[in-house]
Amino acid sequence: MSVVTYAPASIGNVSVGFDVLGAALEPISGEFLGDRVQVYASEHFAIENRGRFAHKLPVDPKQNILFGCYEYFIDQIKALKLAERPLAMILEKNLPIGSGLGSSACSVVAAFEALNQFYDAPFDANQMLLMMGKLEGKISGSVHYDNVAPCYLGGIQLMLESSGVISQSIPTFDDWLWVLAYPGISISTAEARAILPAQYRRQDVLTYGRQLGGFIHASYTNQPQLAASFLNDVIAEPYRRALIPGFDQARHFALDAGAIASGISGSGPTLFSIATDMEQAERIADWLEKHFVQNEDGFCHICRINKQGTQVTGNQL
Numbered sequence: 001m002s003v004v005t006y007a008p009a010s011i012g013n014v015s016v017g018f019d020v021l022g023a024a025l026e027p028i029s030g031e032f033l034g035d036r037v038q039v040y041a042s043e044h045f046a047i048e049n050r051g052r053f054a055h056k057l058p059v060d061p062k063q064n065i066l067f068g069c070y071e072y073f074i075d076q077i078k079a080l081k082l083a084e085r086p087l088a089m090i091l092e093k094n095l096p097i098g099s100g101l102g103s104s105a106c107s108v109v110a111a112f113e114a115l116n117q118f119y120d121a122p123f124d125a126n127q128m129l130l131m132m133g134k135l136e137g138k139i140s141g142s143v144h145y146d147n148v149a150p151c152y153l154g155g156i157q158l159m160l161e162s163s164g165v166i167s168q169s170i171p172t173f174d175d176w177l178w179v180l181a182y183p184g185i186s187i188s189t190a191e192a193r194a195i196l197p198a199q200y201r202r203q204d205v206l207t208y209g210r211q212l213g214g215f216i217h218a219s220y221t222n223q224p225q226l227a228a229s230f231l232n233d234v235i236a237e238p239y240r241r242a243l244i245p246g247f248d249q250a251r252h253f254a255l256d257a258g259a260i261a262s263g264i265s266g267s268g269p270t271l272f273s274i275a276t277d278m279e280q281a282e283r284i285a286d287w288l289e290k291h292f293v294q295n296e297d298g299f300c301h302i303c304r305i306n307k308q309g310t311q312v313t314g315n316q317l
């Protein structure tokens with residue numbers, strides 16, 4: 001028995017919903033932008049790392065978040081009194097760590113889905129999300145679902161965390177092209193959270209509520225221009241932009257070139273910009289590639305919303 005899962009990159013916050021809005025993305029080129037995990041039957045437990053960013057993972061396998069997923073999952077299996085199945089795991093680490101693309105969430109989601117499939121799916125989507133949120137919280141210091149939920153379920157997800165519902169999807173604008181530019185440097189989510197104020201001014205709280213409400217309303221009433229006009233961040237971006245070299249210039253370029261919105265993806269340093277046609281998207285991606293990307297780890301991708309979320313892609317990596 002062996003199973004391989006693929007989990008897509010995601011944008012946390014989407015500017016307007018700090019910790020409560022997240023979008024799953026896929027390059028229009030058809031390339032993979034996300035992690036893959038294989039779980040297979042083996043008498044000896046091991047975690048093997050592969051992929052473009054494998055060398056950035058902690059050397060000690062017990063520090064790999066996959067190990068935390070495995071331990072936690074097996075505890076839940078024992079709690080259900082199911083027989084344990086000896087296994088080993090392979091992580092294909094395709095997302096850069098500390099990129100703002102939901103890299104740890106991606107590994108967590110791909111790992112839990114592969115483990116669940118390996119065990120013939122004893123856990124439902126809600127139970128899975130709770131487990132994923134717990135593991136993601138261990139790394140960033142607080143439980144937030146805005147990467148794990150879109151990564152697992154696809155689409156743009158709104159965190160509800162009420163009446164037993166963690167997250168539900170909202171309508172998306174299918175012709176929006178999301179230009180993702182990762183400069184190649186790393187920002188720790190925990191540190192990017194630590195610099196945020198503990199309290200906010202009344203004026204910012206009112207703006208935040210109006211903008212989030214406005215974006216959700218415009219999404220449900222199919223008003224793309226109105227929706228994009230709300231994509232401004234008054235919670236995190238004013239404090240985090242200083243952590244990202246060239247952020248202001250890059251955002252200005254994207255908006256001048258016609259992007260209808262541009263902001264920090266998750267806790268950064270990735271910048272996302274929304275274009276409405278391919279020529280515009282390519283112009284923005286070209287400029288960012290030349291002026292915002294700082295080293296060979298960086299990249300630009302023109303993406304659309306990934307609707308499927310995490311999927312089983314076969315049984316061998």
Ligand SMILES: Nc1ncnc2c1ncn2[C@@H]1O[C@H](COP(=O)(O)OP(=O)(O)OP(=O)(O)O)[C@@H](O)[C@H]1O
Pocket residue numbers: 056057058063064065066091096097098099100101102103104105107139140147187188189190266267268
């Ligand atoms: N499989 C893994 N994927 C990503 N990070 C991992 C993994 N295993 C362990 N880590 C560690 O977890 C920490 C992840 O930090 P952080 O939350 O800032 O990054 P991230 O989730 O990759 O960022 P982002 O959500 O902004 O893309 C790093 O210290 C990294 O070494």
Ligand SMILES: N[C@@H](CCO)C(=O)O
Pocket residue numbers: 012013018019020100101102144146147189192193236265266267268
């Ligand atoms: N909502 C989280 C996402 C982290 O990727 C934050 O901005 O801290």
